């Protein structure tokens with residue numbers, strides 16, 4: 176579109192009168208008369224080239240002042256392309272982002288929320304399908320839902336007022352569905368689930384994407400390069416100034432917040448991809464240490480070093496019957512497994528089970544360690560497991576004594592007491608044995624969990640009761 180390109184492509188660096196992308200055109204006019212001239216120009220160009228416009232899909236919209244919005248509507252007859260009237264709209268979808276008169280980020284993110292909800296609904300049965308290996312379901316989340324959640328986050332990332340937490344809530348629901356926890360079950364920590372499934376929090380992904388876009392911008396061939404190189408002095412709050420402010424502040428603060436991964440103050444000289452990865456890691460780390468709920472669960476998870484050995488990667492390649500066990504192992508690691516104490520805490524079981532094991536009847540807390548390692552009720556399953564994986568069993572008993580440590584080893588982690596113990600992990604012996612024992616461990620937890628469910632159901636404390644988790648009897 177030679178004539179239109181000339182009109183839109185001003186060489187004055189701080190003026191961007193319009194954008195052309197594929198067969199899309201957007202024009203920006205500072206006044207109504209200027210807008211009218213632009214319409215006339217477009218119409219003339221189309222006539223000269225025997226072209227037409229899909230006017231029904233076009234829209235004319237005022238940005239900012241209310242008086243402009245009114246004037247635009249009052250003069251609706253003036254806005255015509257090829258003799259057809261272009262509708263005056265209050266919001267318009269451009270390149271997939273829903274833009275309104277205020278250029279509100281909340282509006283763009285709100286639109287993302289609606290689109291993401293529909294995507295999650297459409298894939299709900301896949302996300303929750305227990306017969307599908309968890310790595311396959313995690314891939315579905317990463318490839319089909321995450322792009323919808325984060326689309327355009329280069330624009331709204333780093334802005335905590337944009338409503339990004341609403342997108343995080345949708346992601347959290349997906350995580351719960353993947354690991355098989357009720358949507359409303361309380362006391363579920365997000366941080367371990369994100370690490371286990373290898374998915375960063377939305378705010379981390381968005382800040383990383385915006386960092387990368389900002390550092391790449393000066394090298395691009397479009398007007399974004401000018402806008403980033405020569406930031407406006409007239410407007411204090413632009414995408415450029417906001418990104419610089421955020422990165423400066425974050426680079427200073429992150430040294431304390433994320434001790435291992437800090438963004439150096441000289442972030443401007445980093446490669447876009449490197450800076451983006453650092454920002455992602457640092458925001459992710461901050462999310463984990465600052466997430467107000469359930470920091471205890473996170474500290475148990477991180478101390479056991481499960482992070483270095485995420486379970487979903489073993490989803491395929493183990494016997495079909497062990498797939499369910501892998502699923503339960505993830506619940507045990509991330510502490511979302513419904514132990515009696517957890518259920519009693521949320522009033523889904525009588526209060527006496529806060530300090531009482533329903534399986535063996537002992538005056539002992541039914542913790543994860545009790546179920547897997549101590550409860551006499553499941554001794555037969557334990558003996559079976561010991562017979563099937565004697566090498567692993569012997570190795571673990573030689574190095575670990577406390578139930579917490581044995582539990583961590585059983586679930587593929589390394590407890591703090593064995594961190595850096597080269598005689599233990601140094602030659603890879605432990606992980607070699609653990610990998611061999613994994614199918615047996617998976618079958619062991621399936622058998623214990625199944626027998627426990629049967630028992631609880633017989634006691635009138637079965638899954639029907641558990642599925643109502645979180646609903647208080649008095650509420």
Ligand SMILES: [Zn+2]
Nearest residue numbers: 532534535550
């Ligand atoms: Zn017990």
